[in-house]
Amino acid sequence: MSEYDIVIVGAGIVGSLLAARLAPHARLLLLDRDVSGLPGSTGHAPGFVGQVNAIPALSEVAQRSVRLYNSIPGGFATAGGMEVALGVHDEPDLDADIAAVDALKARAALAAAAGLPHRLLSGAEARALAPTFVDQRALAAVHFPSDGLANAKAIARHGQEAARAAGATLLDADVSAVVKTASGFRVDSSQGAFAAAHVVVATGVWGGQLLPSLKATAVSVAHPYGYAGKRAARPTLQPFVRFPAQHAYARDHGTRDGIGSYDHESVHYALGRVGALDNAYGDWESRIAPALNRAITLLPPKTAESFRNYRTPQRDGVHEVSAGSVPYAFNGLFTVTPDALPLVGALDVGDGAGLWCAVGVWVTSAGGVVGVLADQILEALGKKEADGVDADLRRAFDPRRFDGRDEGELETAALGKYNDIYNKAEQEAKPGHKRQKSNL
Numbered sequence: 426m427s428e429y430d431i432v433i434v435g436a437g438i439v440g441s442l443l444a445a446r447l448a449p450h451a452r453l454l455l456l457d458r459d460v461s462g463l464p465g466s467t468g469h470a471p472g473f474v475g476q477v478n479a480i481p482a483l484s485e486v487a488q489r490s491v492r493l494y495n496s497i498p499g500g501f502a503t504a505g506g507m508e509v510a511l512g513v514h515d516e517p518d519l520d521a522d523i524a525a526v527d528a529l530k531a532r533a534a535l536a537a538a539a540g541l542p543h544r545l546l547s548g549a550e551a552r553a554l555a556p557t558f559v560d561q562r563a564l565a566a567v568h569f570p571s572d573g574l575a576n577a578k579a580i581a582r583h584g585q586e587a588a589r590a591a592g593a594t595l596l597d598a599d600v601s602a603v604v605k606t607a608s609g610f611r612v613d614s615s616q617g618a619f620a621a622a623h624v625v626v627a628t629g630v631w632g633g634q635l636l637p638s639l640k641a642t643a644v645s646v647a648h649p650y651g652y653a654g655k656r657a658a659r660p661t662l663q664p665f666v667r668f669p670a671q672h673a674y675a676r677d678h679g680t681r682d683g684i685g686s687y688d689h690e691s692v693h694y695a696l697g698r699v700g701a702l703d704n705a706y707g708d709w710e711s712r713i714a715p716a717l718n719r720a721i722t723l724l725p726p727k728t729a730e731s732f733r734n735y736r737t738p739q740r741d742g743v744h745e746v747s748a749g750s751v752p753y754a755f756n757g758l759f760t761v762t763p764d765a766l767p768l769v770g771a772l773d774v775g776d777g778a779g780l781w782c783a784v785g786v787w788v789t790s791a792g793g794v795v796g797v798l799a800d801q802i803l804e805a806l807g808k809k810e811a812d813g814v815d816a817d818l819r820r821a822f823d824p825r826r827f828d829g830r831d832e833g834e835l836e837t838a839a840l841g842k843y844n845d846i847y848n849k850a851e852q853e854a855k856p857g858h859k860r861q862k863s864n865l
């Protein structure tokens with residue numbers, strides 16, 4: 426049985442970046458059912474990266490991620506991001522308009538507190554900055570110029586190459602179990618068994634399969650994302666746009682535009698269902714279609730028209746349709762957690778020490794989160810002195826933080842987070858938050 430210091434299971438953006446960080450220091454094996462194919466969420470993540478977050482730990486790791494992604498060729502486009510308040514009610518609703526603009530001001534205040542560049546814009550200024558996505562219904566916006574678009578696949582592949590160059594072994598293998606042994610762990614896979622002192626499970630929506638203790642905290646959900654018909658590339662890249670009150674977001678993908686929506690009841694993919702899938706696509710669901718259709722109506726008519734009659738292939742047909750030029754939409758799966766924070770760290774400090782997880786991590790967080798975890802593992806290997814620098818982040822991401830809590834309540838809380846993806850609840854709970862009078 427081959428022996429390693431560390432086996433990482435899962436070569437999405439998280440496992441691949443972690444492998445790159447740890448490979449120079451340890452004998453490392455990175456396993457995935459399809460290392461280069463990226464069959465997980467990373468393979469179809471549209472890559473919106475916003476660094477402003479009502480949860481400071483998430484803002485911190487997003488900023489670290491942007492620094493890392495900017496250092497990776499083709500990893501990040503600093504297109505900027507914009508949150509836009511729209512006046513889109515059937516009847517005039519001044520209160521709703523004021524609330525939407527005030528929410529933007531609260532976001533600007535968060536950016537200021539985090540030291541992130543930002544600017545409040547009038548509706549006309551927002552339209553001028555992103556005419557493809559914003560029309561005269563915009564009331565106001567806040568622009569974050571250092572936000573942008575991550576190429577999750579390029580980042581993951583860069584991590585894989587860096588790990589390989591540092592001596593790591595990368596192998597296509599399906600892992601069936603991680604078993605505690607007297608000297609560490611045995612990882613059983615379709616390519617045989619491997620012994621390791623440390624095992625990291627970074628298996629995305631399949632997290633609860635190898636680690637049943639994450640069943641109620643790493644919860645897989647369906648998410649609709651659509652691509653417009655193909656077109657020529659535009660000369661300049663416009664900022665990505667979020668419409669927070671409508672739970673929708675849109676971007677330029679180069680030769681197509683893309684749009685997603687959270688404006689529907691969360692659709693849970695239980696472990697048994699996810700376990701049967703070999704990639705992170707679900708079949709198209711009629712339950713998620715109305716949300717995407719509503720989101721498209723928020724776009725200027727010409728852009729909305731480019732999504733018209735979008736096709737909705739079943740999961741096995743998405744790649745074929747995406748290779749063509751017609752508009753299409755798909756159901757992508759990702760993980761939500763009860764408090765919107767990732768599950769990253771040691772799973773057991775006792776006899777089981779050496780088993781780690783990194784699950785529920787967004788592309789936005791991955792670069793920063795991986796650094797926090799890598800330091801913990803290097804300390805455990807005796808390759809780094811403990812310095813306490815990221816103690817708060819380690820505590821915030823600790824996968825054992827929900828131990829002892831009711832599983833049903835945890836799952837419900839995680840599903841609720843799907844409809845509060847921008848963590849408005851945390852923003853509104855902040856002591857300084859109050860409705861201000863708008864002067865925009």
Ligand SMILES: Cc1cc2nc3c(=O)[nH]c(=O)nc-3n(C[C@H](O)[C@H](O)[C@H](O)COP(=O)(O)OP(=O)(O)OC[C@H]3O[C@@H](n4cnc5c(N)ncnc54)[C@H](O)[C@@H]3O)c2cc1C
Pocket residue numbers: 434435436437438439440456457458459463464465466467468469470471472473474577598599600601627628629630631635648649650685705756757758759760783784785786787788789790
């Ligand atoms: C439609 C959509 C839109 C999104 N938009 C954004 C966005 O705008 N911004 C953002 O930050 N995030 C976004 N996300 C979320 C983001 O894509 C994920 O959080 C992130 O890619 C997860 O990366 P990962 O490495 O943890 O998991 P994955 O990429 O899923 O990787 C897990 C890997 O583990 C492997 N694996 C699983 N089980 C086993 C096993 N038993 N044996 C071997 N290998 C195994 C899988 O093959 C897979 O490659 C979006 C996701 C979707 C689906």
